[in-house]
Amino acid sequence: MSLYQNRIVVKVGTSTLTNDIGKSDLRSFDRIACVLADIQNMGYEVILVSSGAIAVGTNKLQMKTRPTSMRLKQAAAAVGQCSIMHLYDKFFNDYDKAIAQILLNAEDMEIEEKKDNLINTFDALLEMGIIPIVNENDSVSYTEIESEDRLFGDNDMLSAVVAVLCRAQKLVILSDIDGFYDNDPRLYPNAKRIEYINAIDEEMLSLAGGAGSRRGTGGMKTKLQAAKLATTQGIDTIITNGKNPSALYEIINGDSVGTLFSGKYHHTESKVNPSKIVKISTS
Secondary structure, three states: OOOEEEEEEEEEOHHHHEOOOOOEOHHHHHHHHHHHHHHHHOOOEEEEEEOOHHHHHHHHOOOOOOOOOHHHHHHHHHHHHHHHHHHHHHHHHHOOOOEEEEEEOHHHHHOHHHHHHHHHHHHHHHHOOOEEEEEEOOOOOHHHHHOOOOOOOOOHHHHHHHHHHOOEEEEEEEEOOOOOEOOOOOOOOOOOEOOEEOOOOHHHHHHOOOOOOOOOOOOHHHHHHHHHHHHHOOOEEEEEEOOOOOHHHHHHOOOOOOEEEOOOOOOOOOOOOHHHEEOOOOO
16 A cells, blocks of 8 residues: 655644543643644645544533433533534634545445545545544444444544545554553553554553543553554554653654554654564564
């Protein structure tokens, strides 16, 4: 698959967009908008995949806890999506950038005609210098909210699908953790971050665990599944901490940040220390 060498998909999770008490983290919105706008000014085409609609909507509606019924989840998603786009529009406008909203369902990727239309829409927006902001259409896509094994998994898989659809060179998943570790760093203080992984096997997926933060639903397993999908299409995938979006400068410069999952058929020059490379085979 031929990739656009200057095209990057960035996924940001709920834990990055909200603070410890569940309210919108305005500094985080501002930092993300600033860095992505600056990267676009450097000649890159940027697509942002953003979670957080239900969490932000829950706060906007002054609910004390995250809703559990389908109707309230979808109501919160509808309100929250409006709030999120308002914040993105405000902050990206501060950096003289126009944005566009794209809401997707699983069937949008499965029906060939819809998929072709999506590709054309993304290409047209990027050609005009507009930054597409993508989210799952939670107000409609009830199967994705309810399913324990969601296709998009808090937008981790969605970001990989978008990266493949748009033939991006890189997928960057901004998480609440610095990368992939040999143990859970929240439980094991001596856990070591793995800088480079060249393949993802079932044993690694089984060790990745379940959901991540209490505000988001996507854990490390969904991120590994996303990385596996993207890398098999040749797309380098990086998992790093969303509280430091300026790491994107280092990533496009080829420096070692977070954990790099190397594209299977796509090799880029990287300044990773060879002594820290971990070879993991699928056999």
